[in-house]
Amino acid sequence: MLNNIANDYFLGVPTGGKKTKDNQESFCQWFYLTGKDATGEELWNTFSRKDSVILEEAHLEATSGMKTTDVVSVMGSRYDVRISTRLCYPIYWFEEPFPVRRYGTIPECRKIPDDETENVDHLVFLVPGTGSFCDFKRRPFIEVVDDVRKMSSSLLSNIFGNPDTNRVEFLPVNWHDPLHSNIDKILEDVTLRSIPKIRKFANDSLLDALLYMSPVYRQTIVSTVTGELNRIYELFKKRNPGFSGRVSLAGHSLGSVILFDILSHQPETSTRADDVAEDAQLNDSLKGAQQPPIEYPKIEFETENCLLWDHQFQYLS
Numbered sequence: 001m002l003n004n005i006a007n008d009y010f011l012g013v014p015t016g017g018k019k020t021k022d023n024q025e026s027f028c029q030w031f032y033l034t035g036k037d038a039t040g041e042e043l044w045n046t047f048s049r050k051d052s053v054i055l056e057e058a059h060l061e062a063t064s065g066m067k068t069t070d071v072v073s074v075m076g077s078r079y080d081v082r083i084s085t086r087l088c089y090p091i092y093w094f095e096e097p098f099p100v101r102r103y104g105t106i107p108e109c110r111k112i113p114d115d116e117t118e119n120v121d122h123l124v125f126l127v128p129g130t131g132s133f134c135d136f137k138r139r140p141f142i143e144v145v146d147d148v149r150k151m152s153s154s155l156l157s158n159i160f161g162n163p164d165t166n167r168v169e170f171l172p173v174n175w176h177d178p179l180h181s182n183i184d185k186i187l188e189d190v191t192l193r194s195i196p197k198i199r200k201f202a203n204d205s206l207l208d209a210l211l212y213m214s215p216v217y218r219q220t221i222v223s224t225v226t227g228e229l230n231r232i233y234e235l236f237k238k239r240n241p242g243f244s245g246r247v248s249l250a251g252h253s254l255g256s257v258i259l260f261d262i263l264s265h266q267p268e269t270s271t272r273a274d275d276v277a278e279d280a281q282l283n284d285s286l287k288g289a290q291q292p293p294i295e296y297p298k299i300e301f302e303t304e305n306c307l308l309w310d311h312q313f314q315y316l317s
Helices: 002-006 049-063 141-160 176-180 184-190 196-212 215-239 254-264 273-288
Strands: 026-036 042-046 071-074 079-082 087-090 098-107 120-127 167-172 246-252 306-309
Touching: 026 049, 049 071, 049 098, 120 141, 120 215, 120 254, 141 167, 167 215, 196 215, 196 254, 215 254, 246 254, 254 306
Parallel strands: 120 167, 120 246, 246 306
Antiparallel strands: 026 042, 026 098, 071 079, 079 087, 087 098
16 A cells, blocks of 8 residues: 555655755655555555654664664654664553654655644643444544544634644543453453344443442542543653643543543542532442542642533433
8 A cells, every 4th residue: 555655656766855856845755554454455644744854864864873863753742763663652652553664755745744833832631431442433542532633733723824833732541441451351251142242332331331330440440540641741741841831631421520520529629518528428438338438649730621521420420
């Protein structure tokens, strides 16, 4: 499939910013593997022009024997590419690294993704709902967040009309995998083999809501979400030391309930007498049922806004 993509462009020898036969500035395009199609053919996407130029510079320095870093940040600093291994690693979430490839020289064209502004004005954490997939296309949450990021960039460009406008960064917060790491094998052993797709959906999605109603598993979920929020925020600050913008939270489905509970039990938001009395009553009930009380860890940053949609409060209240 990479050959098919490349045929749409003018290919040649790297020109170092010189003009091509069409009088367009050329550069060596880099690609990354996104997966395979139904026939098993590899699917490759193009890096943005800015990322390709940085990758090419690092590649040329490495091949010339110059001492330079082996790691290059790409895609808005959400990924790192190791030039020596030609692998791309996600920074803020856990995912298998995927190959990158240097192909040839191409002129600028609309098929190349737009460069992302380095400066970030607003950081938004997205917390998913039930299940490991996010929509009817069974796309993983990370892929859906990529679409949200692209739509946000398009809206900012259309509204402000300034390509240099600082961007809004959206980062996913994964809690599903840590929760299911210890129970998926147990569920698989006791799940009936009939209508496997429906039973897989029930185990993967509906069970999350039931687990959240259990004090033991709720503790695991809120601790995982809060821990991931703090971990990703600290990592983002290290990679963006100049960041002084706002931070917001957004939750979908069960993720909205999780965020609501976490924010409602933060030290600065749980000082009302009725809230304290309600928490004390809940903890007394848990002790009476020989269940450990739920502890809500502190979020180590100030939250500007919180957006909750498609919530399940009516089912979990």
